[in-house]
Amino acid sequence: MRKLFYNGVIVTGEKGKIIKNGFIVVENGMIQTVESGDPRLSFHDIAERVNLNGHWVLPGLVNTHGHIGSTLLRGYGDDLPLDVWLKTKMWPMEGKFTEETIHAAASLAILEMQKSGTTTFLEMYHLHLETIAALVQQSGIRAVITRGMIGLCSYNEQEQKLTEAIHLSKSLKRFGDGRISTMLAPHAPYTCPPAFLEMIVLEAKKNNLPIHIHLSETAKEVNEHVEKYGKRPAIHLAELGVFDVHTLIAHGVHLDDEEFEVLANNRVAVSHNPISNLKLGSGIAKIPKMLSKNILVGLGTDSAASNNNLDMFQEMRMAALIHKGNLENATVVSAEEVLVMATKNGAKALALENIGVIQEGKEADFIVVDSQQPHLQPNDHVTSHIVYSASGADVLDVYVKGNCLVRNKQCLSLDEEKIIYEANRAFQNLLK
Ligand SMILES: [Zn+2]
Known part of the structure; x- marks a missing residue:
């Protein structure tokens, strides 16, 4: 055809x-x-x-980091620092999520992304991933779906989460006609103890899966990591073998020069989420420095709860502007570089070599x-x-x-009116 x-x-x-x-x-x-x-x-x-x-x-634009499962929390709990926001707003509400919530949230997010030009997105979530995969199938969009794993639990629970993630890496492929791939996704160094990360690395190697992880989003988590382990998080992840497989980190706001070297030497990709980092007061990632070291950088919106939309054009604009203001230098991070981040390099960061450019083949x-x-x-x-x-x-x-x-x-593939109605209904149910 x-x-x-x-x-x-x-x-x-x-x-x-x-x-x-x-x-x-x-x-x-x-x-x-x-x-x-x-x-x-x-x-x-x-x-x-x-x-x-x-x-x-x-x-098509490639969104390299997000949590569409929490889209209904858009506007719920603005203007709070990351740790307070997670502990008092996000996690308690997420505790009430049902399959209906996830279905409504993911439908809304996919609709929004699709209409604003995103053709591929990465999802890190832990609930009802098969529901999300079925929506990807129905909508026609492309996705990397990862089971986010928090390891602050017993060894048995860690093992269960990892087994589920491996199982999903196979079972989700039956959806989406080849449009769905997966990665293993330990949530972050501050929520995943070293032994758990080593377990994950072992399985990533065995199953040939890339790794996606939040890294050094806030100064607080980095300071606590150094206090606890005596080394900075990126150095620690390298020692634990995380970077032996293709790894995409989200944020990377608080990295030092030695960590940049480690990322560059291990070809670690970075998902730059400038709007979420600003909204949560986390800081500004040193993207010009990463680019100068040839670190692969893609763009991500993070969730609608910390952005508050999934419009990759706005992310591009912010990525092109913020570093100029921050460094008082209009020559850093050009429009061309940003467009490549949102397309070709985003695709590479997701280990998807078959998309990202308009090119024969x-x-x-x-x-x-x-x-x-x-x-x-x-x-x-x-x-x-x-x-x-x-x-x-x-x-x-x-x-x-x-x-x-x-x-x-x-x-064409989704019923817009129904999705908007159901999103509002599901949110009202959460408030009950
Ligand atoms: Zn995130």
């Missing part, structure tokens, strides 16, 4: 490469051709044709942005406008594996 997309401005996702008057041929969900020109004669045999009307096509995950909006004129500086001026509301169409999930801002 072939589809022809023509008359578009194609932002390939390769640094700086833009094809004007471009076209894309997709066959069986894969990109077969990306070129410039009018293909309507040379590809006259393709019946299914989409006129892109001069709009901008870019790789890759899977056809791309989005169409409305180039006719007033705030995107004059329409010459496409990459600049995408990063500094666009928002998720400018996304017209969304394709994953060549399948249309959103057309002209309408979600």
Whole structure:
């Protein structure tokens, strides 16, 4: 089955490469051709044709860190520091979550992500992951679903959680037609004792699974770690063998030079979540320094409870602005670098080499942005406008594996009205 997309401005996702008057041929969900020109004669045999009307096509955005299970806690418990927020707001509410809550929360998040141009997301959660996987299947989006594990419990419970995570790494694959992958996800060094982390590393190696972990989000957790173990968390994780497998850390706000060296030498990827880090008052990750050391950086929103939306355009804009202000240097973290973080490098961070750029041989995950909006004129500086001026509301169409999930801002695979109704109903049930 072939589809022809023509008359578009194609932002390939390769640094700086833009094809004007471009076209894309997709066959069986894969990109077969990306070129410039009018293909309507040379590809006259393709019946299914989409006129892109001069709009901008870019790789689907990749959200490398989040917890969609807690989306209903958006706006619940703002303006609190991370530890107080987790202990007094998030965890007590999560204790009341049922399958209905997770279904409503995940549906809402997937709807929001899909409509704002995210085609792949990473989920770290611990409840009803099969429900989330079934929603991924239904929606058509792509996901890395990880079972978050907190190890502050007995050895038996640790073992149970790990066994469940390994089981899910296999069972979730029956959903989503190859669009779901997994990682092992110890929650953080401050919630997972060293012996538990070693158990996880052993299983990651045995099952060929990458690792995803929160690392050094706040100064407080780092100080406590140093007090307890006499070494900084990233050094400790390296010693425990965590970085022997492909590892994606979330945040990395409080890392020192020695830790940057360790991350660089072990090719550890970083999920940069600037908005969540700001909202929780955690600090600003030293992204310019990471980039100078060739550390792979992707972008993430974290959960809607600490952001408070899942719009990757806003994350891009923040990532491009905050380091300039912080370092009083307008030359750091360019728009092009940020766009690559949100696409190609995000995909690499998730160990998904088949997506992230619009290129022959890759899977056809791309989005169409409305180039006719007033705030995107004059329409010459496409990459600049995408990063500094666009928002998720400018996304017209969304394709994953060549399948249309959103057309002209309408979600085709999910019932928007029902999802919004059920999200509100489920939240009211939580308050009871
Ligand atoms: Zn997180």
